[in-house]
Amino acid sequence: MTPMIDVVFLLIIFFLVSSHLSRRENRMPVSLADSATGISETSPADDVFTLTMDAQARLFLNGSQLSTDVFSSRLPRDSTQTVRIRVDRSLAYEHLNRVLATLTDRGFQNVSIVTSPIAVSRP
Numbered sequence: 001m002t003p004m005i006d007v008v009f010l011l012i013i014f015f016l017v018s019s020h021l022s023r024r025e026n027r028m029p030v031s032l033a034d035s036a037t038g039i040s041e042t043s044p045a046d047d048v049f050t051l052t053m054d055a056q057a058r059l060f061l062n063g064s065q066l067s068t069d070v071f072s073s074r075l076p077r078d079s080t081q082t083v084r085i086r087v088d089r090s091l092a093y094e095h096l097n098r099v100l101a102t103l104t105d106r107g108f109q110n111v112s113i114v115t116s117p118i119a120v121s122r123p
Helices: 002-026 068-074 093-105
Strands: 048-053 059-061 064-066 082-087 111-114
Touching: 048 093, 059 068, 064 068, 068 093, 082 093, 093 111
Parallel strands: 048 082, 082 111
Antiparallel strands: 048 059, 059 064
């Protein structure tokens, strides 16, 4: 009985730590753009590479700031992986365009920009 209790406690700790790490990508406070259309993200967090750009055009990965040079080297090697970009609504498009161009040059095709959903009233 004691080994089973140990395993259960280890599983609880594992899930607590993994859920904390999966939420870490959303800690950077950015004001996302609103969108009435879009699709809900259904892929698991392990398959998603998330970047965050704040209002000062700083690029973050998991809460740590990246320079543009380091950014391209930190991209996943597998270009079929999903890339999610969280962008502050006040950021000029030219800054986002540089990131999108780098992703395109590296062969990434499944890139999405995260937005906040808004309620749309139907007539």
